[in-house]
Amino acid sequence: MTREDAAVTLRGISRSYGRGNAAVRAVDNVTLAFPRGAWTAVMGPSGSGKSTLLHCAAGLERVDEGQVLLGDTDLTAARDRTLTELRRTRIGFVFQSFNLIGSMTAAQNVALPLRLAGQRPSAAVVRDTLASVGLADRARHRPRELSGGQQQRVALARAMVTRPDVLFADEPTGALDSTSAAVVLDMMRQMASNGQSIVMVTHDPLAAARADAVIFLRDGRVVDRLAGASAGQVAARLTALEVGP
Amino acid sequence: MIALFAGSLLSVTLGVALVQSSLLLLITAATLDPPPGLGAAARMEFADNVTAAVSMLGIILGMAVFLAGFIISSTFAFTVAQRRRDFALLRLVGAGRGQVQRRLLREALLLGALGAAAGVPVGLLVMAAQAALMRHLGFVPAGFEGRWRMWILGVSFGTGIVLAVAGAMVAARRAARVQPLEALRDTGAAARVMTATRWIAGLIFTGGALALIIVAPVGGPGGGAAMAMNVPLPAAVAAAALSPLFVPLLGRLLPTGSGVIGVLARANLWDARRRSASVAAPLIVLVALVVGTAAAGASFTDSGIDELKRQTRADLVVTATGPVGAAVAAVPGVASASTELSVPATIVAGEDSEAVSALVIDPAAYARAHSVDGGLTALQGRAVAAGPGGDVPSSGTVNVTLPDLDLGAVPVVAAVPSTISGGANLLLPPGLVPAGLLADAPAQSFVTLAPGASADQVRAALGRIGTVADAGTWLRDDAASRSDVNNKIMVAVMGLGGLYALIGVVNSIVIGAAARRREFAAARVGGLTRGQVLRAALVESSAVTVAGVLLGGVAAAGALIAAARTTSAVTGSTTVSLPWTLIGAVCAVALIVTGTTSLITSWSATRPAPITQLAARE
Ligand SMILES: Nc1ncnc2c1ncn2[C@@H]1O[C@H](COP(=O)(O)OP(=O)(O)O)[C@@H](O)[C@H]1O
Ligand SMILES: [Mg+2]
Numbered sequence: 001m002t003r004e005d006a007a008v009t010l011r012g013i014s015r016s017y018g019r020g021n022a023a024v025r026a027v028d029n030v031t032l033a034f035p036r037g038a039w040t041a042v043m044g045p046s047g048s049g050k051s052t053l054l055h056c057a058a059g060l061e062r063v064d065e066g067q068v069l070l071g072d073t074d075l076t077a078a079r080d081r082t083l084t085e086l087r088r089t090r091i092g093f094v095f096q097s098f099n100l101i102g103s104m105t106a107a108q109n110v111a112l113p114l115r116l117a118g119q120r121p122s123a124a125v126v127r128d129t130l131a132s133v134g135l136a137d138r139a140r141h142r143p144r145e146l147s148g149g150q151q152q153r154v155a156l157a158r159a160m161v162t163r164p165d166v167l168f169a170d171e172p173t174g175a176l177d178s179t180s181a182a183v184v185l186d187m188m189r190q191m192a193s194n195g196q197s198i199v200m201v202t203h204d205p206l207a208a209a210r211a212d213a214v215i216f217l218r219d220g221r222v223v224d225r226l227a228g229a230s231a232g233q234v235a236a237r238l239t240a241l242e243v244g245p
Numbered sequence: 246m247i248a249l250f251a252g253s254l255l256s257v258t259l260g261v262a263l264v265q266s267s268l269l270l271l272i273t274a275a276t277l278d279p280p281p282g283l284g285a286a287a288r289m290e291f292a293d294n295v296t297a298a299v300s301m302l303g304i305i306l307g308m309a310v311f312l313a314g315f316i317i318s319s320t321f322a323f324t325v326a327q328r329r330r331d332f333a334l335l336r337l338v339g340a341g342r343g344q345v346q347r348r349l350l351r352e353a354l355l356l357g358a359l360g361a362a363a364g365v366p367v368g369l370l371v372m373a374a375q376a377a378l379m380r381h382l383g384f385v386p387a388g389f390e391g392r393w394r395m396w397i398l399g400v401s402f403g404t405g406i407v408l409a410v411a412g413a414m415v416a417a418r419r420a421a422r423v424q425p426l427e428a429l430r431d432t433g434a435a436a437r438v439m440t441a442t443r444w445i446a447g448l449i450f451t452g453g454a455l456a457l458i459i460v461a462p463v464g465g466p467g468g469g470a471a472m473a474m475n476v477p478l479p480a481a482v483a484a485a486a487l488s489p490l491f492v493p494l495l496g497r498l499l500p501t502g503s504g505v506i507g508v509l510a511r512a513n514l515w516d517a518r519r520r521s522a523s524v525a526a527p528l529i530v531l532v533a534l535v536v537g538t539a540a541a542g543a544s545f546t547d548s549g550i551d552e553l554k555r556q557t558r559a560d561l562v563v564t565a566t567g568p569v570g571a572a573v574a575a576v577p578g579v580a581s582a583s584t585e586l587s588v589p590a591t592i593v594a595g596e597d598s599e600a601v602s603a604l605v606i607d608p609a610a611y612a613r614a615h616s617v618d619g620g621l622t623a624l625q626g627r628a629v630a631a632g633p634g635g636d637v638p639s640s641g642t643v644n645v646t647l648p649d650l651d652l653g654a655v656p657v658v659a660a661v662p663s664t665i666s667g668g669a670n671l672l673l674p675p676g677l678v679p680a681g682l683l684a685d686a687p688a689q690s691f692v693t694l695a696p697g698a699s700a701d702q703v704r705a706a707l708g709r710i711g712t713v714a715d716a717g718t719w720l721r722d723d724a725a726s727r728s729d730v731n732n733k734i735m736v737a738v739m740g741l742g743g744l745y746a747l748i749g750v751v752n753s754i755v756i757g758a759a760a761r762r763r764e765f766a767a768a769r770v771g772g773l774t775r776g777q778v779l780r781a782a783l784v785e786s787s788a789v790t791v792a793g794v795l796l797g798g799v800a801a802a803g804a805l806i807a808a809a810r811t812t813s814a815v816t817g818s819t820t821v822s823l824p825w826t827l828i829g830a831v832c833a834v835a836l837i838v839t840g841t842t843s844l845i846t847s848w849s850a851t852r853p854a855p856i857t858q859l860a861a862r863e
Contacts, residue, residue: 060337060426080342088339099334099429116339158338 013066028220044217092159149180257360260313285648289589318412325416333428353413361405462814469811477537480800525793527749532797548820549666565711578698758846786843
């Protein structure tokens with residue numbers, strides 16, 4: 001894969017927490033490219049470094065070694081100002097715990113990234129974005145008046161309103177029941193089919209099977225990669241990793 | 246959110262009100278004109294009282310500015326810290342550092358202006374209360390009332406806005422600086438409470454307090470006392486800045502019990518170091534200021550009383566009016582008597598003139614009655630001596646004006662050592678002051694009985710000249726009135742300021758509790774009853790209170806050490822007085838107020854069913 005085909009390129013990145021004996025190498029010398037226009041899932045046992053990898057790839061966490069490229073932009077060398085700008089324009093992020101702003105309505109939450117970028121988002125843009133996640137009628141609701149699945153869809157809409165190059169999602173269905181999770185995954189599938197690059201961390205084989213490819217992590221290292229695998233195959237691979245080598 | 250804004254607003258409103266009131270009263274007192282028709286002596290006495298009132302109001306204003314600065318800035322810093330999660334969320338969706346910082350500063354500007362707008366009318370109420378207190382304590386003449394000045398609007402709004410913005414500035418910088426992910430998870434730099442700013446402030450102000458403690462003994466009675474009484478200010482700031490180091494540690498030492506409540510309270514104390522430190526900060530200031538200045542004041546007063554007792558050589562003291570010296574000395578059985586007539590005087594140096602108190606004395610008798618080493622033989626003719634009250638150079642010449650009489654430049658030929666108990670600034674020999682001026686002068690005679698004289702007979706004879714007391718009783722009464730004055734000064738200086746600091750304590754508990762609904766709900770879902778959660782909150786707040794009181798006590802001890810060193814340097818004997826009633830009262834009030842507030846706030850925070858609190862994710 002050439003650099004032009006990659007939405008995000010990781011070159012030998014490492015990230016440790018703590019010092020001395022207590023140091024944990026959460027990501028250990030990972031080299032990886034997430035292809036443009038594809039949906040890549042990252043799986044692995046709990047504590048294998050999935051979230052850390054995702055945060056590093058999105059420029060939310062600095063790396064100790066190596067290089068992170070978003071398209072052609074080197075995130076490792078970027079100053080805070082640049083990273084902030086990228087978050088408004090080229091990076092979208094969705095968390096397991098939604099992280100919506102509780103005092104703002106769904107529409108206000110969705111409009112927020114545009115406002116922060118100094119734009120005056122038109123009502124139509126906000127409405128269309130909310131409609132794309134099936135929440136056109138919930139624009140004036142506050143997060144506490146929405147179900148978990150609806151809140152996560154608002155978070156998706158907020159991440160997508162800037163039309164980012166890459167959508168990063170950390171266990172987006174982790175806090176949802178299976179029905180709500182299926183709705184969210186359908187929407188992400190739709191986005192990927194429209195050419196959206198997505199990097200998603202999950203430990204749910206059903207979710208991972210919806211992606212185009214699955215990367216497996218263990219102890220901070222990439223240990224496997226499956227493309228077009230079924231949920232059963234993904235589950236089997238994950239169980240093998242959790243049990244041992 | 247509402248609690249945070251309301252808390253910030255309250256701190257500004259009350260701080261501005263206190264500063265405005267103190268400033269207006271000070272200006273009013275400084276421009277006070279003597280009522281028409283007063284004689285020259287009465288005018289001088291009036292000027293003397295005004296000087297005393299102005300200097301006290303100056304101290305009150307200084308205290309108000311200090312407290313307003315401390316409480317407003319720490320409240321703003323705390324509310325910003327409490328909202329770090331919100332700012333992290335904003336940063337994650339693309340808010341820049343500058344945007345977060347500017348937004349916080351705009352908010353502070355608005356809250357400062359709104360708080361000042363409320364503070365101006367509240368300040369008028371505070372001024373009425375403060376003036377009534379000053380009148381009641383007798384520091385200002387009856388009928389004294391603060392006067393409104395238009396320009397105070399500028400001062401009040403400036404105070405509110407500057408203090409609010411300054412308080413928010415450091416916290417805003419920090420809130421904008423931390424990595425958003427760390428702020429969201431409260432790890433890494435975001436979780437650090439002992440910031441560089443705290444270390445720097447802590448060390449600088451510790452240095453300031455130590456410098457005052459070291460220099461105070463060299464400052465003489467007046468300067469030393471002023472320095473000792475000022476130790477609590479830097480010491481309190483230092484203790485508050487360093488409190489995140491100590492509050493959790495002290496919390497661990499406290500016997501909070503080994504049951505689930507104790508474990509939970511201790512864990513909370515450690516985990517919420519920032520909140521604990523923010524509640525402890527105004528408490529530290531309250532205890533340091535009230536206990537520190539009161540203890541130092543009492544030590545100086547008691548030291549003065551002891552000093553007076555050691556120096557006074559007399560059996561009886563006669564209080565009378567006019568030149569009674571000859572009559573007292575003529576009473577059979579009187580071996581010697583120092584009769585001292587007090588007259589107001591003014592010392593003029595260039596443009597400045599200073600009201601002082603002068604005593605017309607018999608130098609030899611005075612030296613005997615007050616144990617003046619080497620006597621005062623040089624004090625005669627047109628010469629004067631510097632008295633025990635200080636403020637007059639011990640050599641050279643001074644320009645002295647008496648009521649209706651300009652003495653011109655007179656040489657200072659002797660100096661009585663300054664004393665802690667103070668007294669006259671200027672000693673005048675007999676003959677220098679015309680008899681007309683002395684006719685109504687208050688007089689005091691220190692009488693020594695001849696060996697074998699009957700005290701009763703002498704008393705009876707002296708009773709025809711004035712009021713007679715035996716020296717022991719006179720010293721006791723004098724001591725009582727000195728302590729009384731000291732206590733009144735403390736009430737005037739600390740009363741409203743202490744109340745403001747106490748409201749600051751309540752304020753920070755309420756602000757801290759606003760963010761605890763989820764935490765309480767999680768504990769209840771985890772199996773704790775509502776009662777257990779409330780008890781844990783109470784134990785936690787008591788531990789923070791005790792820690793705050795102890796740290797405030799350490800700062801207060803600094804003032805006491807300075808007082809001990811100064812009294813020792815000036816009088817040769819170390820005096821330390823602890824106002825135990827006040828200390829007990831301050832501790833009790835602190836525990837009751839923090840305990841009640843945290844029970845009420847946690848009771849209301851646990852009122853909704855826990856699951857509704859957990860479901861509402863932001
Ligand atoms: N902020 C942090 N401080 C210390 N250790 C951390 C931190 N974040 C993650 N870790 C550690 O790094 C390792 C990987 O964590 P993470 O990337 O969250 O794993 P995953 O998302 O796969 O469960 C774990 O051992 C975790 O304990
Ligand atoms: Mg994770």
